[in-house]
Amino acid sequence: MEKDKLSAREKDLIAEARREAGSPRAEKTAPTPAERLAQLMAEEHAQTLERKRKMRRYGLTISGAIGALFVLWLLRAVRRR
Secondary structure (H helix, E strand, C coil): CCHHHCCHHHHHHHHHHHHHHHCHHHHCCCCCHHHHHHHHHHHHHHHHHHHHHHHHHHHHHHHHHHHHHHHHHHHHHHHHC
16 A cells, blocks of 8 residues: 555554554563562462472372382282292
């Protein structure tokens, strides 16, 4: 489209879109120390929850494997007699 054929409203919309697209830093301000601390605490909490979930899953798996080995050993020991 040629610029001559655009209405005033269309020109304003294009200019506004260019301002928004060209300045992402204008809207994005640096977080305050309190906000940064809250963000770090939230990230650490999420990591802790993920670590606990993995420990529970692997703990059950390892405990089950040890229990199964014990039962197999016990059955083998009882069969020999």
